[in-house]
Structure formats: C-alpha cells, structure tokens
Amino acid sequence: MEEYILKGKDVLLEYAPKVIAALILLIVGLWIINFFTRATAKLMEKRNLDSSLRGFLSSLINWGLKIFLFITVAGQLGVETTSFAAIVAAAGLAIGMALQGSLSNFAGGALIMIFRPFKIGDYIEAQGEQGVVKEIQIFTTKLNTVDNKEVILPNGALSNGNIINYSSEEKRRVDITFGVSYDADIKETKEVLFEVINNTPYTLKDPATQVLLGELADSSVNFITRTWVKSSDYWDAYFHIMEHTKIALDKAGIEIPYPHSVEIQKEG
Numbered sequence: 001m002e003e004y005i006l007k008g009k010d011v012l013l014e015y016a017p018k019v020i021a022a023l024i025l026l027i028v029g030l031w032i033i034n035f036f037t038r039a040t041a042k043l044m045e046k047r048n049l050d051s052s053l054r055g056f057l058s059s060l061i062n063w064g065l066k067i068f069l070f071i072t073v074a075g076q077l078g079v080e081t082t083s084f085a086a087i088v089a090a091a092g093l094a095i096g097m098a099l100q101g102s103l104s105n106f107a108g109g110a111l112i113m114i115f116r117p118f119k120i121g122d123y124i125e126a127q128g129e130q131g132v133v134k135e136i137q138i139f140t141t142k143l144n145t146v147d148n149k150e151v152i153l154p155n156g157a158l159s160n161g162n163i164i165n166y167s168s169e170e171k172r173r174v175d176i177t178f179g180v181s182y183d184a185d186i187k188e189t190k191e192v193l194f195e196v197i198n199n200t201p202y203t204l205k206d207p208a209t210q211v212l213l214g215e216l217a218d219s220s221v222n223f224i225t226r227t228w229v230k231s232s233d234y235w236d237a238y239f240h241i242m243e244h245t246k247i248a249l250d251k252a253g254i255e256i257p258y259p260h261s262v263e264i265q266k267e268g
Contacts, residue, residue, distance in 0.1 A: 022073045113136065117165060124164060130146075172234050180220055181256070204227075
C-alpha cells in the first residue's frame with residue numbers, strides 16, 4: 001500500500017506542474033481568443049462588412065483559434081500532437097473536397113461583400129441575367145427581374161464573371177438612332193430631334209445633347225442622338241424620346257422609311 005502511495009506522489013509531482021501549466025495556458029488562451037475575436041468583429045463592423053459575413057468570419061476565426069489552442073494544451077500535457085494534427089488536416093481536406101462548390105460560393109460571397117461591385121437595389125447584368133439586386137447572401141445573390149421573377153445566382157460564378165452595374169454611376173447616356181428618308185432636309189431633321197430631346201423632362205443640360213448624322217444607309221439617313229439623364233430615369237427618358245420623336249417627325253412631314261411589300265397579281 002505504501003508503495004502505491006509513493007508511486008502516486010511521484011506521478012502527482014511529475015504531472016502536477018504540466019497540468020497547472022496547461023490550465024493556465026487554456027485560461028489565458030481562451031481570454032486572448034475572445035479578445036481577438038471581439039476586436040476583429042469591431043474592425044469588420046467599421047469596414048461595413050455585411051452582418052452575415054461578419055458573424056460567419058468571427059465564428060470561423062474563433063473556432064480555428066480554439067482548435068489550435070486545444071492542440072497546444074494537449075501537447076503541454078505530453079500528448080503526441082503530430083498524429084492528431086494530421087488527422088485534423090486530413091478531415092479538413094476531406095470536408096473541403098466534399099464542399100468544394102459551396103466553399104467556392106462562400107469565397108465568392110465574401111469577395112462580393114468586401115469589394116462591393118454592387119449593392120442591394122442596384123440594377124445589374126451578370127451570368128446572362130438582368131435585374132435589381134434583392135438580397136446578397138453568403139452563398140447566393142438574388143435578383144428581381146423587370147417582370148418580377150426571382151433569379152438566384154451562385155456567388156462563385158458571379159464573382160468570377162463579368163458584371164455590368166447600371167446603377168453605380170449617377171448619370172447615364174441614352175443613345176438612340178433614328179432613320180429618316182433621303183428626301184428629308186438634314187438641318188430640319190436635326191432641329192426637330194434637338195427640340196424633342198431638349199424638351200424631355202429627364203434630359204440633363206450638362207453634358208449637352210448631341211444629334212449627329214451617323215450613317216448613310218441603304219434606305220435611310222441615320223441620325224445618332226445622345227443625351228444624358230439620371231440613371232434612375234433612363235427607361236422613362238428612353239420611351240419618352242421614342243414616342244415624342246415619332247410624333248414630332250410626323251408633324252414635320254419627315255418620313256421614317258419602312259419596308260414596303262409589293263403585291264403581285266397573277267393573271268387568269
């Protein structure tokens with residue numbers, strides 16, 4: 001019995017310092033991790049990162065550091081950590097391979113939220129789709145099309161493809177080409193087009209409107225009109241100019257050529 005007591009004392013004397021050191025390391029390490037996680041979250045908040053991205057990254061950092069801390073504590077207690085770290089790495093690789101598409105979409109979502117090529121409410125064109133950005137999530141982005149359909153785009157493909165943002169600039173230029181008859185007077189036609197466009201309520205004075213003779217086509221003289229409007233007024237301005245230009249050209253007696261079908265009557 002005395003022999004067992006002596007052995008117990010020896011074990012206690014041998015491992016007590018390691019256990020105490022491991023406990024101190026664990027307590028201090030957890031405090032540092034919590035402090036670092038909170039500081040990182042505040043920094044991301046100052047950078048205006050999306051709240052869902054902030055939460056996900058904070059959790060990822062927190063658990064990653066805790067796993068590293070637990071491995072370190074186990075090593076302090078004398079546990080062989082090399083094989084344990086290899087198992088963790090292999091499990092991480094297997095999970096990464098299984099979730100390859102999801103991880104790609106997550107990385108794409110993180111890039112979109114960090115670099116902000118568009119924001120909620122912007123009208124964009126990407127991956128062959130157009131619409132107003134309704135929601136930006138970690139893995140997908142939702143658009144509302146002009147006919148109110150919901151389109152869900154994976155962030156991986158979205159972040160790696162071309163994106164046209166029609167709302168990022170305050171002003172946009174409306175370019176419309178009008179073709180008139182070769183019999184029409186060039187000066188009069190330009191005056192009519194200038195009058196219609198400059199009287200459009202959406203037209204901005206700066207930059208100035210342009211009406212240019214762009215092409216002598218096979219059956220028409222084509223005039224290119226360029227006018228600047230607020231981005232939010234683009235389609236209202238476009239349809240207004242189209243309608244009122246047709247009315248004004250008709251009123252001025254300026255013909256807009258169109259294909260004429262010729263009916264051939266057969267004898268007999």
